[in-house]
Amino acid sequence: MPRPTPEAVSTPAPHAPRFRDASGLKNMEQLIQLRWIAVIGQIVTIEVVHYGLQIRLPLGAMFAILGCLVAFNIASLLRWRTGRAITNGELFVALLVDVAMLSAQLYLSGGTTNPFVFLYLLQVILGAVLLEAWSSATLVVVTSLCFAGLALFSRPLDLPLDHDRGLASPYVQGMLVCFALNAALLLIFVTRINGNLRERDARLAGLRQRAAEEEHIVRMGLLASGAAHELGTPLATLAVILGDWRRMPEFTAHPELLQEIGEMQTQLQRCKTIVSGVLLSAGEARGESSVETTVGTFLDDLTQEWRDTRPVTSFVYDNRFGHDLPMVSDSTVKQMICNVLDNALEASPYWVRMEIDRDDDQLQITVTDRGPGFATSMLAELGKPYRSSKGRPGGGLGLFLVVNVARTLGGSVAAHNRSEGGAVVRVSLPLSAVVLEEEPDDDER
Template sequence: MPLSSPLNVPPRDVPGPLIAPTETAVDSAAGHKIMQQLIHLRWIAVVGQIATIVFVTQVFRIRLPIAEMCMVLAVLIAFNVGSHLRWHEKREVSYPELFFALLVDVAGLTLLLYFSGGIVNPFAFLFLLQVSIGAVMLRRRGAWAIAGITLLCLSGLAIHSLPLQWPFDPERGIESLYIQGMLLCFALNGGLLVYFITRIMSSLRDRDAQLAELRQRAVEEEHIVRMGLLASGAAHELGTPLATLSVILGDWKRLPEIRKHPDLLEEVGEMQTQLARCKSIVSAILLSAGETRGESSKRTTVRGFLDTLVEEWRASRQVEAFEYTNAIEPGLPAVFDETVRQMIWNVLDNAFEASPAWLRFEAQRDDSRLVLRVSDRGPGFDPDILAQFGKPYASSKGQPGRGLGLFLVVNVARTLGGSVVARNREEGGAVVELTLPLASIDSGSGVQV
């Protein structure tokens, strides 16, 4: 009787080096899972083989070399125990190691067939299962090697094997024990192949989806780099005209004609305020690009940073009703740079554009995460926008070039190991929830975007 150990692949992972050497991190985890599945299925095969030996010897009274077959099973059990101990500690699986594991299954099947009739054993066709496993899981050369080795083993069994003491009576048709064994072998082969191949194809589709997502992320990050270069260049070019305007406004403010008119003097002062804000924006762009204008990241607390951020944002926005709740405990240290500040401002600005009459900003700590929640009473997100949330130029404002704010928010949060989730409120409006790991903004690491 034969030993069969089909390689049952987890539906979410396929070992990359055996199919397409693309993502090492995904491949390593997938290879380890497959090796674990192979170990588990080998246990099932050993148990099934023992049950088969007991059944054919006790029910059909067929004589088998029990001692020799038990030795083969003992070796497989010892190999499986060693494999379990090894792969329980070591998580990386190399291509030769998986190839060797499949060779062990082929060798076990060959030896058990040798002691049970060789090629005349109807279960000899289970070699096709091993070939199919190799064709799906191994590289081209490895798959051909498994096919060649199984062919050599089958040829050797046709020449040398211990005779099987059973009535070889194919002329009895379906009543023949040999025909029944062939039908059972075909059922096993067909069932396991359908089950195995369908799961492999599902795994390949999932893996392709993961790779497509990684490629999309790479494209988005390249898009951000281009935007950063353009923004940095624009900031450099804006420096000179802004400085010139600052000097001109200072001269205007000292002119007697303007000083005599309080309204004009107030307007010049407002222009200087807005000009100072423009300089601050330019400084923020250069700071994010690593070219500071004198400012730098400061050590502070999460609560203090958010309080200051909200105070500055409210001073430059005429929101009618603004609800702010900061539930972060005092003294929690952090290092924030301008990128994080601008990310939160973008979320607030988008909510303000949708709902200038009312806005709510909540901050709280959830274990090791910082959770920031911005709510508004605007029209909410369209279903199509929610489905593409965080994609560039996905905006309901209907204007060219819009939608980049939330795109940058999502990518900055992802770079920090966090996430951004958007949903519509049942009572109207929308909620954008931003989650950041506290480890990415602690006082030891700072923020690296």
């Protein structure tokens, strides 16, 4: 089976029946990574300050706080691996724990005289990006109170007041490291978090678009069902009139007229069948019309009926489905496949090919034509309503219905142009959506 070319466009099948916002999980993952970086950074800083700069620090207490931070991060990692959605409250608590751990370390290492006190700004900015308004405002208040508490109760670092030495001053060096650390972490993690939020917004926009399309389908279905009901009476009247004409002497004496009346009755019967199919698709009389069959028989019968009712010159049908499976004849699936075939026939009146294949648990229906192919803009908007290259009002609804029916069944539709001319449309449907589950035998129960 040919694979799509690079210009192929497909409509993906939904992976889950309900939307799950994964941005919270991704943001929690960013916080966990940031916390590991903080642990490593604190270990390096404590060692450099205590042993390198000979500034005495309470190593036991500071490493105990680091151990608590590591334990909390492991607990956060286990929570993240559950895959459940992360709430605003959980992110808020996580940032509060980070603020508390930072405050404890600063209290033991100089309080507000420690140049790393400006790491509070990192927590505030992360809260502004991640949290709801009330949570981020609360975080500002908490960090401000922590800063004030450090100024009141902590013991200053034993550092010389040599700011005039520039980069030779240990305090200025600490401020430079703190600034570079803040800037680098904000650049990396805020960029990632904004990317997560953009992905969430894109998913929400896609869901809104899908809801609008499904509402459009409902309106079309109601309109088609109403029109089918209205057409029932005039079609029945025409059937009675044509039946009377067949028995009138004025027509029985002219075989040519009788033949034309017969053709009119055939086309009228086809119109009544189409109307019945519309009502069936709308859910009316489904119990009476649904017939148990097999996948192969259903597709063979559908293909034969389509071939007999369309002016197709050359139609190639290749059914390679293999082991047949039971299914219920579904007019919606039938109409979907016929729409694909009708579009191909309109683009290529002299040659159409349909291939049926099975790919694991997927039913693959591939329709190929030798027409002009899809315009690039059409491929980019495959399945959008009223996107048609035919230039007539109301065009483009055929593929729109095909894409939405396939998506409703959990399948997908892909289209691409052939290098030798023409187009290929491939419909993939999960077998679980179309086949009947076989009941176990009495011996197996």
